[in-house]
Amino acid sequence: MPERIIESFNVRYLSVLDEKGDADESLMPSLSDEDIKRIYELLILSRTFDHHALSLQREGRMGTYASILGQEASQIGSAYALEKSDWIFPSFREMGVYIAMGYPIDMLLQYWSGDERGMKTPDDLNIFSLSVPVGTQIPHAVGAAMAAKYKGDKIAVACYFGDGGTSKGDFHEGFNMAGVVKLPVVFICQNNQWAISVSRDKQTASKTLAQKAFAYGFEGVQVDGNDIFAVYKAAKEAVEKARSGGGPTFIECFTYRMSDHTTADDATRYRTKEDVETWAQKDPILRLRLFMERKGLWTEQYEKEVEENAKAVVDEAVKNEEAIERPDPKDMFRYTYETLMPRQIREMREL
Amino acid sequence: MPKLNMVQAINLALKEEMQRDSSVVILGEDVGKDGGVFRVTEGLWEEFGSERVIDTPLAESGIIGAAIGMAVYGLKPIAEIQFMGFIYPAIDQIFSHASRVRNRSRGRFTCPLVIRTPYGVGIKAPDLHSESTEALFCQMPGVKVVVPSSPYNAKGLLVSAIRDPDPVIFLESTRLYRLIKEDVPKDEYTIPLGEARVIQEGKDITVIAWGSMLHRVLQAVEEFDAEVIDMMTLSPFDEETIFKSVKKTGRAVIVHEAPKTCGFGAELSATIAEDAMLYLKAPIVRVTGYDVVMPLPKLEDYYMPTVERIKQDLEEVMKY
Ligand SMILES: Cc1ncc(C[n+]2csc(CCOP(=O)(O)OP(=O)(O)O)c2C)c(N)n1
Numbered sequence: 001m002p003e004r005i006i007e008s009f010n011v012r013y014l015s016v017l018d019e020k021g022d023a024d025e026s027l028m029p030s031l032s033d034e035d036i037k038r039i040y041e042l043l044i045l046s047r048t049f050d051h052h053a054l055s056l057q058r059e060g061r062m063g064t065y066a067s068i069l070g071q072e073a074s075q076i077g078s079a080y081a082l083e084k085s086d087w088i089f090p091s092f093r094e095m096g097v098y099i100a101m102g103y104p105i106d107m108l109l110q111y112w113s114g115d116e117r118g119m120k121t122p123d124d125l126n127i128f129s130l131s132v133p134v135g136t137q138i139p140h141a142v143g144a145a146m147a148a149k150y151k152g153d154k155i156a157v158a159c160y161f162g163d164g165g166t167s168k169g170d171f172h173e174g175f176n177m178a179g180v181v182k183l184p185v186v187f188i189c190q191n192n193q194w195a196i197s198v199s200r201d202k203q204t205a206s207k208t209l210a211q212k213a214f215a216y217g218f219e220g221v222q223v224d225g226n227d228i229f230a231v232y233k234a235a236k237e238a239v240e241k242a243r244s245g246g247g248p249t250f251i252e253c254f255t256y257r258m259s260d261h262t263t264a265d266d267a268t269r270y271r272t273k274e275d276v277e278t279w280a281q282k283d284p285i286l287r288l289r290l291f292m293e294r295k296g297l298w299t300e301q302y303e304k305e306v307e308e309n310a311k312a313v314v315d316e317a318v319k320n321e322e323a324i325e326r327p328d329p330k331d332m333f334r335y336t337y338e339t340l341m342p343r344q345i346r347e348m349r350e351l
Numbered sequence: 352m353p354k355l356n357m358v359q360a361i362n363l364a365l366k367e368e369m370q371r372d373s374s375v376v377i378l379g380e381d382v383g384k385d386g387g388v389f390r391v392t393e394g395l396w397e398e399f400g401s402e403r404v405i406d407t408p409l410a411e412s413g414i415i416g417a418a419i420g421m422a423v424y425g426l427k428p429i430a431e432i433q434f435m436g437f438i439y440p441a442i443d444q445i446f447s448h449a450s451r452v453r454n455r456s457r458g459r460f461t462c463p464l465v466i467r468t469p470y471g472v473g474i475k476a477p478d479l480h481s482e483s484t485e486a487l488f489c490q491m492p493g494v495k496v497v498v499p500s501s502p503y504n505a506k507g508l509l510v511s512a513i514r515d516p517d518p519v520i521f522l523e524s525t526r527l528y529r530l531i532k533e534d535v536p537k538d539e540y541t542i543p544l545g546e547a548r549v550i551q552e553g554k555d556i557t558v559i560a561w562g563s564m565l566h567r568v569l570q571a572v573e574e575f576d577a578e579v580i581d582m583m584t585l586s587p588f589d590e591e592t593i594f595k596s597v598k599k600t601g602r603a604v605i606v607h608e609a610p611k612t613c614g615f616g617a618e619l620s621a622t623i624a625e626d627a628m629l630y631l632k633a634p635i636v637r638v639t640g641y642d643v644v645m646p647l648p649k650l651e652d653y654y655m656p657t658v659e660r661i662k663q664d665l666e667e668v669m670k671y
Pocket residue numbers: 093132133134161162163164165166192194195196257261
């Protein structure tokens with residue numbers, strides 16, 4: 001009756017593009033020059049949006065906002081692997097995903113300004129309303145994937161959450177179901193090292209988050225979350241696997257939240273400047289720029305055009321958003337149920 | 352017409368709706384091959400297969416969360432929570448999501464979901480198998496709460512709940528599951544949500560109840576000229592039927608199994624006081640479970656409003 005190893009796992013780590021802009025050609029995903037430029041433009045656009053959103057908040061023109069600074073590659077890289085027909089279940093720090101999927105930017109500003117109408121996803125997209133309660137969207141993605149599988153739709157479902165989200169019960173319940181039923185879902189965790197002030201090592205004693213997937217019977221992979229090619233490659237493979245019936249994948253994007261948790265937070269209370277400066281060296285946009293410059297895809301002139309265009313797009317969105325009329329107070333009532341309740345009808349008259 | 356008990360009537364509603372609409376699916380613990388611990392889903396797995404009658408892992412939040420995702424995607428899931436005492440882990444999903452999907456997306460996404468769960472005292476089971484915390488869900492705008500009291504209305508209400516475009520919590524009294532048999536048509540019929548029914552007309556006193564309590568009420572009122580109302584839907588509830596009756600009788604007694612404090616009787620009582628006070632001849636009285644932790648079976652008969660307790664309160668109210 002020997003004692004023996006009955007199961008063991010290997011956790012892959014993937015990185016393609018280093019901080020100096022050198023890419024490992026053997027690992028390079030297939031992306032045309034046009035794709036790479038498009039990705040770069042989306043990175044700049046989402047950073048520009050983020051920057052504007054923070055200023056608008058400071059000026060009192062927008063409510064509390066969760067910045068994506070530093071996480072752009074994790075978001076754009078994964079979203080770029082998705083089609084509009086795929087379903088996405090985001091958390092609140094996914095503005096890069098929204099922008100990459102073509103969600104109207106004025107609507108994002110409208111939502112963060114406190115207007116539900118900004119979350120009315122346009123009909124050509126399947127991005128579910130972002131989830132504020134941490135981790136609770138994970139079972140939704142699982143359910144949507146079950147429904148897609150039942151209907152025979154060849155789509156993938158992407159579910160986004162943070163490192164903090166992996167401690168929630170819904171992470172366990174959702175992952176467990178996804179594994180049992182072998183669902184077409186891709187779980188994307190942006191491990192940005194922080195859940196407000198709680199550091200990653202206080203969240204779990206696991207060496208990686210990726211390894212948790214193995215307990216549920218599917219693969220988890222850790223990728224350099226500031227490396228757009230690594231994120232895209234892992235996401236593309238996972239999405240194709242999902243679409244072709246291969247089941248779920250968990251991608252841990254190892255990245256860093258460069259900003260405060262939200263505009264209501266002050267990160268200097270719990271982390272050092274040095275830490276942040278170290279991570280600034282790993283900036284996801286900078287390294288893609290260096291790569292592109294070497295390939296002859298980037299010039300000062302191009303940069304100027306891309307930045308000006310991004311600024312124009314965001315300025316236009318801000319203008320549009322500010323021109324939107326206030327919501328009708330009666331709207332509070334109109335979407336509780338399909339039809340108004342008798343009591344609601346009387347209450348509405350008070351407004 | 353076949354005489355069915357409530358388990359059979361609910362089973363028939365599920366079966367007929369699944370035959371009619373391929374987007375109706377069932378998920379929950381032991382709902383498949385086993386047919387559910389109360390056998391409510393018996394035979395459905397055999398007829399519709401494991402893709403439509405889904406045995407899930409033991410995970411209440413996951414079941415409701417996944418059902419929400421299914422509903423948003425376009426299915427009409429019916430989730431079973433094995434006992435109401437185990438729905439609490441899923442309250443986050445119900446309150447934070449199911450009830451808010453439509454509002455949050457301004458109607459782009461909806462959540463046509465039914466959550467069926469057995470409730471109340473009835474089967475001499477361990478801790479947390481006898482809960483009746485229906486009022487919790489009545490304070491969640493965006494969900495509806497339905498409590499059938501007979502095989503006939505269980506079928507009609509469940510069909511309406513399944514077809515309803517919004518989330519519905521459907522509470523099934525374990526005590527009633529096999530207590531009564533009545534004629535239940537095989538053919539399609541529905542009972543609209545949000546409407547109460549007057550079970551028996553009377554002049555002196557209005558007695559309001561739902562689900563399991565109704566049967567004790569009917570015994571307790573035998574010597575009174577009482578009008579008995581079965582709420583059937585608690586949220587949204589039928590104020591008109593209550594007002595009409597209370598204005599006629601001038602007396603109101605509300606009977607429920609849940610504890611008194613913040614029970615649904617409090618809402619009904621306040622509603623009557625607000626809008627029909629001037630018609631009242633006597634104080635509104637609530638006959639309810641006590642404000643205690645639900646006891647284990649040895650003491651549960653002391654906890655529940657009995658026919659005797661209800662009668663005593665009716666006599667008190669008639670003194671005015
Ligand atoms: C269930 C729940 N608990 C607490 C909060 C408050 N809160 C908002 S974000 C957050 C930290 C989330 O960390 P993580 O999952 O790593 O995501 P990140 O903010 O880093 O993107 C907390 C505690 C919440 N929104 N939901």
